[in-house]
Amino acid sequence: MKARTSWDVVxxxxxxxxxxxxxxxxxxxxxxxxxLPHRLxxxxxxxxxDPFTGKNVLARxxxxxxxxxxxxxxxxxxxxFNLQSGQCLEDEEVAVKTYPVLLDGNNVRVxxxxxxxxxxxx
Amino acid sequence: xxxxxxxxxxxxxxxxxxLEQLVATPAAADFxxxxxxxxxxxxxxxxxxxxxxxxxxxxxLAMGTADWYGENNIDLRLGEQVTAIDRAKQTxxxxxxxxxxxxxxxxxxxxxxxxxxxxxxHPHCLVYRTLEDLDSIRASSEGAKTGVVVGGGLLGxxxxxxxxxxxxxxxxxEFAPRLMPVQLDADGGALLKRKIEELGVQVHTEKATxxxxxxxDARLRMNFSDDTHLETDLIVFSAxxxxxxxxxxxxxxxxxxxxxxxxxxxxxxxxxxxxAIGECALWSEKIFGLxxxxxxxxxxxxxxxxxxxxxxxxxxxxxxxxxxLGVDVGSIGDAHATTPGARNIRFNxxxxxxxxxxxxxxxxxxxxxxxxxxxxxxxxTLLQYALNGIELPQQPETLIxxxxxxxxxxxxxxxxxxxxSICSCHNVSKGDxxxxxxxxxxxxxxVKAETKASTGCGGCAALLKNVVDSELEKRGVEVxxxxxxxxxxxxxxxxxxxxxxxxxxxxTLIRDHGKGHGCDICKPAVASILATCWNEHILATxxxxxxxxxxTFMANMQKNGTYSIVPRIPxxxxxxxxxxxxxxxxxxxxxxxxxxxxxxxxxxxATLSQLPExxxxxxxxxxxxxxxxxxxxxTVKSCVGNTWCRYGVQDSVGMxxxxxxxxxxxxxxxxxxxxxxxxxxxxxxxxxxxxxxxATENGWNLYVCGNxxxxxxxxxxxxxxxxxxxxxxxxxxxxMFYVRTADRLQRTSVWMxxxxxxxxxxxxxxxxxxxxxCEELEQHMADLVGTYQCEWKTAVEDPEKRKRFxxxxxxxxxxxxxxxxxTERDQRRPLLEGEPA
Ligand SMILES: Cc1cc2nc3c(=O)[nH]c(=O)nc-3n(C[C@H](O)[C@H](O)[C@H](O)COP(=O)(O)OP(=O)(O)OC[C@H]3O[C@@H](n4cnc5c(N)ncnc54)[C@H](O)[C@@H]3O)c2cc1C
Ligand code: HEM
Ligand code: SF4
Ligand code: SF4
Ligand code: FES
Numbered sequence: 001m002k003a004r005t006s007w008d009v010v011x012x013x014x015x016x017x018x019x020x021x022x023x024x025x026x027x028x029x030x031x032x033x034x035x036l037p038h039r040l041x042x043x044x045x046x047x048x049x050d051p052f053t054g055k056n057v058l059a060r061x062x063x064x065x066x067x068x069x070x071x072x073x074x075x076x077x078x079x080x081f082n083l084q085s086g087q088c089l090e091d092e093e094v095a096v097k098t099y100p101v102l103l104d105g106n107n108v109r110v111x112x113x114x115x116x117x118x119x120x121x122x
Numbered sequence: 123x124x125x126x127x128x129x130x131x132x133x134x135x136x137x138x139x140x141l142e143q144l145v146a147t148p149a150a151a152d153f154x155x156x157x158x159x160x161x162x163x164x165x166x167x168x169x170x171x172x173x174x175x176x177x178x179x180x181x182x183l184a185m186g187t188a189d190w191y192g193e194n195n196i197d198l199r200l201g202e203q204v205t206a207i208d209r210a211k212q213t214x215x216x217x218x219x220x221x222x223x224x225x226x227x228x229x230x231x232x233x234x235x236x237x238x239x240x241x242x243x244h245p246h247c248l249v250y251r252t253l254e255d256l257d258s259i260r261a262s263s264e265g266a267k268t269g270v271v272v273g274g275g276l277l278g279x280x281x282x283x284x285x286x287x288x289x290x291x292x293x294x295x296e297f298a299p300r301l302m303p304v305q306l307d308a309d310g311g312a313l314l315k316r317k318i319e320e321l322g323v324q325v326h327t328e329k330a331t332x333x334x335x336x337x338x339d340a341r342l343r344m345n346f347s348d349d350t351h352l353e354t355d356l357i358v359f360s361a362x363x364x365x366x367x368x369x370x371x372x373x374x375x376x377x378x379x380x381x382x383x384x385x386x387x388x389x390x391x392x393x394x395x396x397x398a399i400g401e402c403a404l405w406s407e408k409i410f411g412l413x414x415x416x417x418x419x420x421x422x423x424x425x426x427x428x429x430x431x432x433x434x435x436x437x438x439x440x441x442x443x444x445x446x447l448g449v450d451v452g453s454i455g456d457a458h459a460t461t462p463g464a465r466n467i468r469f470n471x472x473x474x475x476x477x478x479x480x481x482x483x484x485x486x487x488x489x490x491x492x493x494x495x496x497x498x499x500x501x502x503t504l505l506q507y508a509l510n511g512i513e514l515p516q517q518p519e520t521l522i523x524x525x526x527x528x529x530x531x532x533x534x535x536x537x538x539x540x541x542x543s544i545c546s547c548h549n550v551s552k553g554d555x556x557x558x559x560x561x562x563x564x565x566x567x568x569v570k571a572e573t574k575a576s577t578g579c580g581g582c583a584a585l586l587k588n589v590v591d592s593e594l595e596k597r598g599v600e601v602x603x604x605x606x607x608x609x610x611x612x613x614x615x616x617x618x619x620x621x622x623x624x625x626x627x628x629x630t631l632i633r634d635h636g637k638g639h640g641c642d643i644c645k646p647a648v649a650s651i652l653a654t655c656w657n658e659h660i661l662a663t664x665x666x667x668x669x670x671x672x673x674t675f676m677a678n679m680q681k682n683g684t685y686s687i688v689p690r691i692p693x694x695x696x697x698x699x700x701x702x703x704x705x706x707x708x709x710x711x712x713x714x715x716x717x718x719x720x721x722x723x724x725x726x727x728a729t730l731s732q733l734p735e736x737x738x739x740x741x742x743x744x745x746x747x748x749x750x751x752x753x754x755x756x757t758v759k760s761c762v763g764n765t766w767c768r769y770g771v772q773d774s775v776g777m778x779x780x781x782x783x784x785x786x787x788x789x790x791x792x793x794x795x796x797x798x799x800x801x802x803x804x805x806x807x808x809x810x811x812x813x814x815x816x817a818t819e820n821g822w823n824l825y826v827c828g829n830x831x832x833x834x835x836x837x838x839x840x841x842x843x844x845x846x847x848x849x850x851x852x853x854x855x856x857x858m859f860y861v862r863t864a865d866r867l868q869r870t871s872v873w874m875x876x877x878x879x880x881x882x883x884x885x886x887x888x889x890x891x892x893x894x895x896c897e898e899l900e901q902h903m904a905d906l907v908g909t910y911q912c913e914w915k916t917a918v919e920d921p922e923k924r925k926r927f928x929x930x931x932x933x934x935x936x937x938x939x940x941x942x943x944x945t946e947r948d949q950r951r952p953l954l955e956g957e958p959a
Contacts, residue, residue, distance in 0.1 A: 011931045015931040023929060023931065025932060053681070055681070055682055056940055057683045060675070062645055065638045065639040065641065067607070
């Protein structure tokens with residue numbers, strides 16, 4: 001059975017910062033939303049939590065590209081994460097969770113598992 | 123098998139090096155080792171003794187640690203002088219008792235020779251050999267105005283520099299007609315004398331002191347044989363060294379006619395169980411007064427004791443390269459042309475103050491020796507020709523002519539044979555370097571770590587770098603200067619591109635001059651360049667995404683994702699009212715509070731969303747941002763200076779505040795630290811800063827490119843006795859030249875080490891305006907100073923900018939769930955990983 005998900009509105013276009021990230025709170029915990037206006041697609045969403053330290057900081061990293069892949073560098077110890085796949089470039093075994101993200105009018109929506117809400121309710 | 127006892131007498135440089143070598147061999151396990159040192163301190167680096175007056179401590183100069191001796195089971199007995207050797211019983215005697223030995227090593231060094239002049243026992247007559255001697259000199263300099271050094275050799279001039287650094291008017295009295303008679307000829311000595319006198323040290327040659335009596339205007343008076351006299355408050359004798367061979371003499375070992383313990387090629391004396399190394403040893407009728415030959419003897423003896431029958435000491439090169447009072451002096455091989463048939467080539471530029479002399483063989487093919495005064499840039503090349511017997515070019519004079527007159531470029535590292543000695547302190551040849559590169563070393567740092575090359579006197583650093591670079595290039599390792607994959611340029615190139623093309627945004631720069639979208643290497647570098655060029659607010663939208671998180675949020679991110687706040691406290695001076703505000707704010711937000719190493723207060727543990735509120739309060743109380751997050755000026759540390767201090771000669775706090783307010787906010791390739799001390803005692807530790815200012819009676823001395831931290835470096839004395847205006851103008855120029863030419867994340871110390879031409883070149887650019895850019899540098903600085911704004915003030919006043927400080931943009935009230943806290947010593951701090959709550 002496909003896990004149930006919902007497309008939650010997390011912020012508006014005005015909240016985004018070009019070439020950078022903002023952090024939002026979702027049912028699945030903290031998520032970092034990046035807006036890279038010179039790319040297609042321009043929006044990316046990955047977990048805000050740095051897997052190396054467990055701290056919520058990734059939205060505050062520097063974005064860019066390495067060998068053509070869009071990346072963010074963790075502001076703590078500077079490892080790079082691919083914004084599309086979540087893969088850490090320095091350590092094959094580490095990846096962060098990624099989320100589908102889209103622009104709906106003025107709203108930014110992120111697809112998060114709905115299961116959390118239900119299990120919490122149950 | 124029971125262990126044999128090895129006793130080493132003397133814990134100096136060579137004795138210590140011997141132990142380091144010995145414990146690395148299997149033979150170490152065969153011996154119980156005891157070491158006796160007359161000095162109370164563990165072996166220290168005598169070569170850099172003078173740095174003790176520059177602020178270095180015994181710990182800085184120490185060659186090893188007590189722990190090291192413990193770990194290697196060496197019984198170290200300091201402050202215990204050996205008074206006799208009984209060769210028949212194989213024992214030695216100290217005031218504490220007798221000790222038996224199987225093998226005995228004499229590493230007793232030498233002592234300063236004090237000429238038999240009437241009155242030389244006066245308490246203000248001193249010598250220059252040990253740290254204790256330096257303490258005595260320092261004590262004697264209290265209340266003194268002038269100091270005289272007797273002896274114009276290498277050590278004498280160093281002692282004169284030390285007297286000068288203690289604030290004394292320094293004189294040198296030399297018996298011979300010129301300075302450094304051993305190493306220099308008449309022309310070289312005359313030029314050195316002129317240069318040293320220009321630096322304020324008075325030189326009196328051809329003076330024989332007949333007696334020392336009570337002075338009239340000073341403590342002492344020296345009467346000379348030509349009926350003249352000189353008054354002075356203290357005298358340092360530096361009239362040569364004598365081998366410390368008393369023990370050998372009284373136990374009737376074979377001695378040289380003029381002293382010294384005779385040794386053979388295995389460093390063994392006339393008694394097969396007694397060995398001698400270092401300055402006390404006489405090999406082939408020669409005493410070696412330098413450390414490198416002593417080290418070679420130490421290595422030889424360690425091999426001999428390890429059973430190596432081939433090991434032999436075969437003499438040592440006595441060439442020297444020095445900076446005496448800032449003047450380059452070099453002497454190579456047969457400097458005085460004593461070889462039969464030797465010929466000379468001389469180049470003497472009295473205007474520039476450069477003297478060079480080559481001594482070549484009769485057939486004109488080999489370099490036998492050389493003398494250099496005023497400029498040592500030819501030293502490395504000449505030394506390699508002399509040591510390796512490389513055949514000279516057709517017109518050998520090109521080696522010492524200035525390049526504009528057709529002078530030859532320096533000898534490339536390729537021309538050196540494998541056997542060429544690169545570092546004489548640690549006996550590293552070019553072949554050794556190639557060896558470690560082949561074994562995997564791929565940069566200068568690892569070659570240094572592996573071979574120890576250039577970690578002794580440091581004289582070989584430039585040559586070593588050349589050899590390593592050239593060998594790496596040969597092996598196809600690209601020594602790339604590109605900043606990252608997005609720009610095929612160095613930071614300096616990018617700076618010029620931005621400046622020349624008037625580029626104001628990252629996008630334009632990468633579109634026109636790079637490729638891709640940038641990364642965390644090039645973006646902050648370009649942000650810093652843009653800030654230097656145009657000084658726009660760092661939170662201007664175009665710039666935000668370029669910044670490291672510390673810059674973006676204008677605070678330092680700590681390990682748990684919270685921030686620390688460091689308001690500026692110029693010069694470390696703060697009113698009680700402001701201090702109270704800091705305390706109140708810290709209390710309100712429960713911020714962990716600590717005094718920084720830079721004389722200000724760091725408040726830890728603020729969340730992103732608290733930052734603007736906290737700054738609103740701090741700004742209202744008159745604080746500004748401290749830029750502790752930026753690659754920019756941190757603090758200007760100061761001592762309290764002549765306002766309060768009994769010794770102060772200038773207002774160091776006032777100058778520190780002026781400097782801090784002038785350069786605050788300036789963006790640079792890396793952080794920049796400064797300090798100002800109110801007198802030569804240097805309580806603000808200014809010489810460890812990028813820019814260090816030390817007050818003198820007449821103004822300020824400026825030191826540049828020092829560093830603390832991981833790889834400490836003493837600042838280089840750049841200019842002396844500057845007025846307030848001169849000081850600021852000079853710093854303006856150096857800072858701007860650094861900002862424009864340094865590489866990304868290159869501290870001033872490393873910048874200086876990589877600057878072609880080094881200190882002298884920087885002096886030419888800044889003090890003599892050799893590039894004709896000083897006016898532009900000053901104007902640029904004036905523009906930056908004029909457009910300063912406190913970034914936090916601008917940010918808290920702008921609602922758009924404040925929006926950046928929401929932890930979760932859709933949930934303002936949400937607290938970050940992963941920040942967990944505990945209390946320690948009455949303050950809040952984050953829980954460490956794995957620590958129970
Ligand atoms: C100011 C200064 C600058 C120098 N600059 C340079 C330079 O630039 N380049 C260079 O190559 N060299 C330089 N030298 C020389 C260099 O320091 C010496 O060559 C080196 O220290 C010799 O080492 P050593 O172990 O033989 O003697 P030392 O380092 O003198 O050690 C001998 C030790 O033995 C102890 N001792 C003596 N007798 C007894 C006893 N009976 N019982 C117990 N202990 C005893 C002494 O107290 C001393 O601690 C400089 C020296 C000085 C003073
Ligand atoms: C993660 C990077 C670093 C951070 C966040 C950091 C932060 C700080 C801060 C906040 C201060 C207080 C100075 C002030 O008042 O502004 C300080 C001081 C200092 N830091 Fe760092 N630092 C870092 C890396 C380093 C490194 C790598 C070195 C060594 C090379 C270093 C050497 C020093 C020294 C020597 C001082 C004392 C300054 C003085 O006495 O004037 N720091 N640092
Ligand atoms: S450096 Fe400053 S505090 Fe130290 S003695 Fe000199 S004036 Fe006094
Ligand atoms: S010395 Fe190390 S632990 Fe201490 S502040 Fe600097 S970087 Fe952090
Ligand atoms: S020659 Fe002294 S460190 Fe290399």
